[in-house]
Amino acid sequence: MKSDQLLFKNRRPGETTFLKGYLETGGYEGLKKAFTMDPAQVREIVKASRLRGRGGAGFPTGMKWSFFPADKPGEKYLVCNADEMEPGTYKDRELLLADPHQLVEGMIISAYALQAPTGYIFIRYAYERCARNLERAIIEAREAGFLGKNIRGSGFSCELFVHRSAGRYICGEETALLNALEGRRANPRSKPPFPAVRGLFDKPTTVNNVETLASIQHIITGGAAWFKDLAATVEGAGTKLYGLSGHLEKTECHELPIGVPLRTLVEEFGGGVWKGRRFKACLPGGASTPYLTAEHLDVSMDFEPLEKVGSRLGTAGVTVFDDTTCMVEATLNLNRFFARESCGWCTPCRDGLPFVNWILEKIERGDGVMEDIDMLRDQLRNITGTTFCALAQGAVGPIESLLRLFEEEVVDHIKRGRCPFNP
Amino acid sequence: MDQLLTEDQLDHFRTLAAEIPHPRELVVDVLRAIQNNHGWVPDEGVELAGTILGLSPLQVEEVATFFDKIYRRPVGRRVIHVCDSICCWSRGGEEVARLLQEKLGIGLGETTEDGIFTLLPTCCLGACGEAPAMMIGLTTYGHLTSDRIDLVLERERREAP
Numbered sequence: 001m002k003s004d005q006l007l008f009k010n011r012r013p014g015e016t017t018f019l020k021g022y023l024e025t026g027g028y029e030g031l032k033k034a035f036t037m038d039p040a041q042v043r044e045i046v047k048a049s050r051l052r053g054r055g056g057a058g059f060p061t062g063m064k065w066s067f068f069p070a071d072k073p074g075e076k077y078l079v080c081n082a083d084e085m086e087p088g089t090y091k092d093r094e095l096l097l098a099d100p101h102q103l104v105e106g107m108i109i110s111a112y113a114l115q116a117p118t119g120y121i122f123i124r125y126a127y128e129r130c131a132r133n134l135e136r137a138i139i140e141a142r143e144a145g146f147l148g149k150n151i152r153g154s155g156f157s158c159e160l161f162v163h164r165s166a167g168r169y170i171c172g173e174e175t176a177l178l179n180a181l182e183g184r185r186a187n188p189r190s191k192p193p194f195p196a197v198r199g200l201f202d203k204p205t206t207v208n209n210v211e212t213l214a215s216i217q218h219i220i221t222g223g224a225a226w227f228k229d230l231a232a233t234v235e236g237a238g239t240k241l242y243g244l245s246g247h248l249e250k251t252e253c254h255e256l257p258i259g260v261p262l263r264t265l266v267e268e269f270g271g272g273v274w275k276g277r278r279f280k281a282c283l284p285g286g287a288s289t290p291y292l293t294a295e296h297l298d299v300s301m302d303f304e305p306l307e308k309v310g311s312r313l314g315t316a317g318v319t320v321f322d323d324t325t326c327m328v329e330a331t332l333n334l335n336r337f338f339a340r341e342s343c344g345w346c347t348p349c350r351d352g353l354p355f356v357n358w359i360l361e362k363i364e365r366g367d368g369v370m371e372d373i374d375m376l377r378d379q380l381r382n383i384t385g386t387t388f389c390a391l392a393q394g395a396v397g398p399i400e401s402l403l404r405l406f407e408e409e410v411v412d413h414i415k416r417g418r419c420p421f422n423p
Numbered sequence: 424m425d426q427l428l429t430e431d432q433l434d435h436f437r438t439l440a441a442e443i444p445h446p447r448e449l450v451v452d453v454l455r456a457i458q459n460n461h462g463w464v465p466d467e468g469v470e471l472a473g474t475i476l477g478l479s480p481l482q483v484e485e486v487a488t489f490f491d492k493i494y495r496r497p498v499g500r501r502v503i504h505v506c507d508s509i510c511c512w513s514r515g516g517e518e519v520a521r522l523l524q525e526k527l528g529i530g531l532g533e534t535t536e537d538g539i540f541t542l543l544p545t546c547c548l549g550a551c552g553e554a555p556a557m558m559i560g561l562t563t564y565g566h567l568t569s570d571r572i573d574l575v576l577e578r579e580r581r582e583a584p
Binding site (some may be wrong): 018031087088090124126128164180244251252330340 | 452512513514
């Protein structure tokens, strides 16, 4: 299967493409075209493209932008969320290692469309090379006249800043990110007010993911209809970066039409399950997305089809588990992550997730009783919908699907009094 | 004690703090600069950051203690963050953590006697395609095997300040 390469068109192993190479493959043509239009026209094209946010939640980008008071004067901010920290997700890193101008061009066009003269790229601690690539790309863009004062005679001026963070998954939550960017403790904020009304420094702010923003120039260049038609599903739009990991022969990141079948990712691009073993389960879009099993292999990897089978596209980082994997242990690993990364603000998350850990540990070491399963379900109810942000909700995904798809395996642990995979 | 910030850095941060409307946004930058010079952030570093940015020590402290990559206690000259999240776990991450402890003769959260290495677990490093992985300083190392760990530790030991 071959696919149009937009985001990864300049990707070569071990290399980074900077301005010269970027311009050779049509770089900044989208920006030039966008600056011949009104900001409102640019927003209309993005809306018509039906692009959905690539950071995990899948909110339609055009709709998010429509909440933003672009036409009102005053300070406004565009923030790029490059705090990619959902286990199993490494697509933004791959993009920024390969071609940082993709993000810079997308951000300048987006800033113009939103009339937000200041842009921040909030980037995680572990992505130092990406941060350096971005800083160089920003300097190059400014020298080439794509960034700075009065861009292309439009009267619109824009500056971009790279903010390096210092860890913690919660910073990827948009309101926690804004607190972190302001130099405050990164607890999420209560919504409303939404960032579009009161965001960074209390001013209107839009927060978009790296891949989302990097898609914008391609939409402007190719048009909304062309972008929409790139998808493999009727309702989908565009290409998607799929990061493969776990028990596959090949664990690489690929740009493919959104809606490609899961089976194609696993068998063709992943080279099949490693060591000649069988496919048992996968997380289709990061640590917070409910498991899928072999019966779901023909699902289209797009937002709606995955919701129909009880999961989510999330970040489209696919982590595969072979048939020797203990799903209780895998779920315990995932839950430990969420429990440790909880910011501690809301009680159901701060106290509920460690309690779930305690129960799962008990079952895994063989001390579980049947009532523990009820207790797990009880905890899921307590945690669901009772917190400021979606972290706890995400943590529930794997546990809920463990009980839904692998209840027999959980019961087996309890009946045998030991983990059946660890004799 | 090493200098927390050089004269140039002090000048840079003071000038910037005076120029921008919200100097508080620099707090992680200042803390990271102090840590880069001193290895970790002592109480004096928290106070210094507060003085530069017009914040109370508590306002700095609540940020400093939130981030796992800001060290508020002494660490070795090289901090190893070994990933324990799901992708690395699925490809031998636990064995990597065990090997590191064995080779260094320390447990998680401890520092070697020669003061070179501190070993800490970390969440996903975004190197899921290269699992199992670890980060030392700001460098990510993937595809870890026992032999590769030896090579990396040897190199980092040689280059440690």
